[in-house]
Amino acid sequence: MKQGALLGGSASDRHLLEDALKHLHESEYAGTSATLASLAGALSIPLEQAGLLLEELLQTKLANPSGTSVQLTDAGRDEARRIVRAHRVYETYLARETGIRADEFHRHADAAEHRLTPEAVDALADRLGRPRYDPHGDPIPTRDGNLPPRRGVSPLEMPDGSHALVLHLEDEPASVFRAAASAGILAGSRLHILGRRNGCLRVSVENRECELPQAVASALEVEPCDPPPPMRPLSSLTKGESASIIYLSPTLGGGERRRILDLGLVPGTIIRREFDSMLGTPTAYQVRGTTIALRREQADRIFVEL
């Protein structure tokens, strides 16, 4: 690929160039324009250094000037999507196969994206079943560099009383991501927009009400969806009571979700609460003729009909 041209300087120079490409790509994808100032801001580097980076990108024909802003060339876009692909595939790997905390995915992937060769990324993607979306709900560029156009709107633009499906949760800054994640909101969550109060957006997610500060709400991208059927968590069943599973929270992710699906806890399954462990949790449930023990934290995130 274009690596030969890029690999002029040291490894950290190459990292900066790749980060600059990512920034140009991100701006293009979001429909905003990338400038010298936005580049310096995104990479937290002085303006002169950003200038040198831009010059290098222009010289190697990865970017073209367009008025006051800079745009990717086709070659530059390919290169940028290769890096974005490495980042998102690696985050998917972290989410599915390691115990690393969700708010640390980004940091690890930022290091890995510069290290992984395209072949290694492809091999990793093959192992993961060629995922299309990363754990934050972002589409992963295919190996040919295809990426669907951005869709979705800010939840702030949704009318009160509407229902919205979260498509994307921005993972930067980490504090905003953590705030959303701790409210139980991830890509795939269904929000009920209740209203606005003191600049906060009041939403209900999985029967819990919470208030999202402006910064957190604008880190989300949503699309309108149908209202979900009324439901309650599996943990609210009483001993011996049966109900049909209707929904698995997106907070059950990665290997945990796969395992639960593999055990047959899929929407439509009848489940009955059996008995609690000696210490109160986990609890044994009867599903399809087998007894499965689940921790309280999991039973809280599996929903059954009301």
Next chain:
Amino acid sequence: MSTPKDILRAAEKLRWELGPHFQDDIAAKVSGAATALAGRYVRNPSDASGPSWQRRLDLILTGRWTGLPAMALLFAIVLWITIEGANVPSGLLAELLVDKIHPWLKTLALNIGLWPWLAGLLVDGVYLSTAWVVSVMLPPMAIFFPLFTLLEDLGYLPRVAFNLDRIFQKAGAHGKQALSMTMGLGCNAAGVIATRIIDSPRERLIAIITNNFSLCNGRWPTQILMATIFVGALAPPAVSGLVAAASVFFVALLGFACALGSSWLLSHTLLKGEASSFSLELPPYRPPDVLRTLYTSLIDRTLFVLWRAIVFAAPAGAAIWLIANISLGGHSIAWWMVTVLDPPGQIMGLTGVILVAYIVAIPANEIVIPTILMLTVLLSGNANVNSPGAGILFETEGHVLHTLLTGAGWTTLTAVCLMLFSLLHNPCSTTLYTIYKETGSWRWTGLSAALPLALGAIACSAVAAAWRLLAF
């Protein structure tokens, strides 16, 4: 008009529409289809939850008040059968391999004209320590592993994980660690292999690193010996047996606490991360297939572990013989090692001999006590005890042992600290090798050795300091 390429391109485009969780729908469809098929062709005579005695049994074995006593009772029985049951075959094996074959081999070696040093190295060193490991290790493992597998087959072991999960969850670990730790009571190498049932790599590493805190079969004899001739002897004769048993039980319990404590420590420092899922199938209780159980547990677990132990014990036997028989500057290597290690040993309430024994007997905990005895006699020149010679492992009767050890300066403190150190020291080399094989990393292997060793040094030193301060 539509070539395969067009179709592929259209499919690729459509896949974006599926969203991140389309696997849910596929899984639901697959399960639904399977259920429909099963409903058509499988007849289910009884209620899906199985016969009611199964449920009653579950209520007892996992009950709030009955779960713990039932668990304690079952494990006490298993350990008792193992320890008591192993005595006779161990004695027979020792008589055959150590008392009969060893002298015969020695005579044979000398008769065919082998140099005495080579005969000593091979017969007294390599052969004898291997024979020792086999006779001490084989019977308890051949009893413990089948019993363990029987409990597994009966369906009880998953209930143990179910019962204890909350405790492990609090420590940032996985409930199935209860199973690998129970397995560790038989052998830590087998316990480390048993951690394969834990899916999450982080929680599996925690289980591997802390498995050594399960007091393995090889260490029970040391515990029981020290508890009997030192700790139990403090109590009036009527209850001395009970006191000795209680002290061993306490050490095993301390091991459990250390495992939980270090799991917590690891999951909050080096192995930080999300607590993974816990979904455990609780299979119905069923009568085990005894023959198959015997076969698999003997072949897969017992012989496998025994073979590894033998591979490591043979060179250790040579090393033990050599340090006792090679002299440097008028003293044996053993003397030099003991002299150097005595000061740190004293700080820890132990002796130099004990530390040297733990270094050279790293292949198997079983030969620690015989090595201590051999070194003690070698270095103190005690003529009251009938020692077979330098570098030759042996054991002897309780009261003789007490005299021998107190003669070498042992006190109750030494015994208590030895019990602690026997619990809290690096895993044997068989286990370390297994940890390396399972983790593929020298770093985690190193940590698995350093963590218990550091804990042991601290615990022994603290007990010794407190003991001396209070001047028992």
